[in-house]
Amino acid sequence: MLRNHWYLRFHTIAAESEGGGSDEDAPNESSSAEESGNNDSGSGTDWKSKYEEMQKHSRTWEKRAEANKTAVDELEKLKASQKSKDEETEKLRAQVEETEAAKQRSEWAKQVSEETGVPANALKGSTLEELQEHAEVLKPLIFPTPKVGDPGKQPDNKSGDERGFLRKLLSK
Secondary structure (H helix, E strand, C coil), rough: CCCCHHHHHHHHHEEEEEEHCCCCCHHHHHHHHHHHHHCCCCCHHHHHHHHHHHHHHHHHHHHHHHHHHHHHHHHHHHHHHHHHHHHHHHHHHHHHHHHHHHHHHHHHHCCCCCCHHHCCCHHHCHHHHHHHHHHHHHHHHHHHCCCCCCCCCCCCCCCHHHHHHHHHHCCC
């Protein structure tokens, strides 16, 4: 950034006037020297006023920066609260879906239990098909089918022997 340095202009003008510049240029140089001389008069009030003006300008920009910082902080808070609300919403949606899935699974387990006779708490699976397949696996284990023996073979009837013994005893 270029700055207005009065002392550089002053030396440049003085060097040109000493260097033997033309007479026509002399009044212009002296007028610019007078202008720069007016800016740095011995009282220093011009510099002081410029300093104060720059200070006011600086304070104005500081206030704007603080206002912007405050606005940015508020925006960040709003974004964070919105993000936390979004996360909370997603969490609640997941809980609702999980609850609905558990309710549906419970209904399916009850249905399969009524159809097969297998207790609902023994069934595993998350879909109706999985529950039915598991019930088919458990059904023979819970309700075993009796083994049919050789049809030509008579069963041993020991209880019949005991009855015959008792009849003989009591009939005498």
